[in-house]
Amino acid sequence: MSDTAQIVPDSQHRGIVAALPQPWRDYAQLARFDRPIGWWLLFWPCAWGLLLAGGQSEWALLAWLLLGSVAMRGAGCVFNDIVDADLDRQVARTALRPVASGRVSKRAAWAWLVVLCLIGLVVLLQLRVIAQMVALGSLALVAAYPFMKRITGFPQAWLGLVFTWGVPVGWFALRSDRFEVMAALYAGSVLWCIGYDTIYACQDREDDASVGIGSSALTLGQHLRSGVAGFYAGAVLLWALAFWLLRPDPLALVALLPAAAHLGWQVLTLEDRDADNALARFRSNRTTGLLVALACWVVGNA
Numbered sequence: 564m565s566d567t568a569q570i571v572p573d574s575q576h577r578g579i580v581a582a583l584p585q586p587w588r589d590y591a592q593l594a595r596f597d598r599p600i601g602w603w604l605l606f607w608p609c610a611w612g613l614l615l616a617g618g619q620s621e622w623a624l625l626a627w628l629l630l631g632s633v634a635m636r637g638a639g640c641v642f643n644d645i646v647d648a649d650l651d652r653q654v655a656r657t658a659l660r661p662v663a664s665g666r667v668s669k670r671a672a673w674a675w676l677v678v679l680c681l682i683g684l685v686v687l688l689q690l691r692v693i694a695q696m697v698a699l700g701s702l703a704l705v706a707a708y709p710f711m712k713r714i715t716g717f718p719q720a721w722l723g724l725v726f727t728w729g730v731p732v733g734w735f736a737l738r739s740d741r742f743e744v745m746a747a748l749y750a751g752s753v754l755w756c757i758g759y760d761t762i763y764a765c766q767d768r769e770d771d772a773s774v775g776i777g778s779s780a781l782t783l784g785q786h787l788r789s790g791v792a793g794f795y796a797g798a799v800l801l802w803a804l805a806f807w808l809l810r811p812d813p814l815a816l817v818a819l820l821p822a823a824a825h826l827g828w829q830v831l832t833l834e835d836r837d838a839d840n841a842l843a844r845f846r847s848n849r850t851t852g853l854l855v856a857l858a859c860w861v862v863g864n865a
Contacts, residue, residue: 592661645662799823821854
């Protein structure tokens with residue numbers, strides 16, 4: 564098998580990944596370093612919580628949270644691939660993953676997982692104690708996620724709880740009050756995650772159905788676009804509620820309009836039977852994250 568043939572189909576920066584020597588390439592792919600969208604989607608909720616809490620000048624803390632997002636997203640992917648190796652072999656998009664293909668042994672994958680977790684521990688120690696406790700509270704959710712697709716038709720709901728846990732971490736990194744603001748921001752982020760991961764799941768509908776695992780894309784069926792629209796609308800409304808609770812000023816809500824417009828564009832242009840289109844709409848949520856971060860910056864700076 565050629566070097567480029569060993570790179571998973573949805574990998575970004577294929578030329579850079581292909582240039583890496585073995586086994587660096589396999590470990591980079593195992594932690595999804597070739598797909599930066601994942602760590603951006605994990606980081607942005609951290610930034611939202613911090614910025615809405617008033618952390619506009621906390622540049623060092625934002626940098627630590629970004630490093631932690633890269634490391635812990637990688638660790639989560641490694642754990643997921645260890646657990647899902649047998650299933651991954653049966654799905655075309657994932658059959659080339661390092662553990663599923665046998666290029667990385669499970670023992671080596673566990674060792675790599677430990678290294679990534681140690682990096683995460685260094686980041687954890689930069690937070691105040693209450694934020695550390697909140698961050699550690701996500702571990703049970705993370706450990707259970709790979710099994711959700713086996714027992715529910717909506718594993719994206721569990722992923723929403725996991726992947727946006729950065730909201731309370733970022734919030735508690737600075738303050739321990741106004742829980743209603745943080746809760747509304749977190750709830751909206753969960754719905755946002757369910758929406759974008761439903762779009763991502765469009766790529767695997769046929770394989771998921773044949774293997775017998777759950778997916779919101781399968782559950783929603785012909786109502787997929789309206790379902791995503793509903794999740795996104797709920798997200799915007801809950802974010803607006805968080806802003807209003809913190810700063811009851813109509814102008815604060817205007818800050819959300821660019822993000823709302825971008826999510827609307829995703830829904831209107833989504834072609835859920837076109838894998839390339841769905842993947843592009845999913846990746847565009849990096850822009851959503853930035854737009855919501857800017858809104859949090861404005862409202863939290865009041």
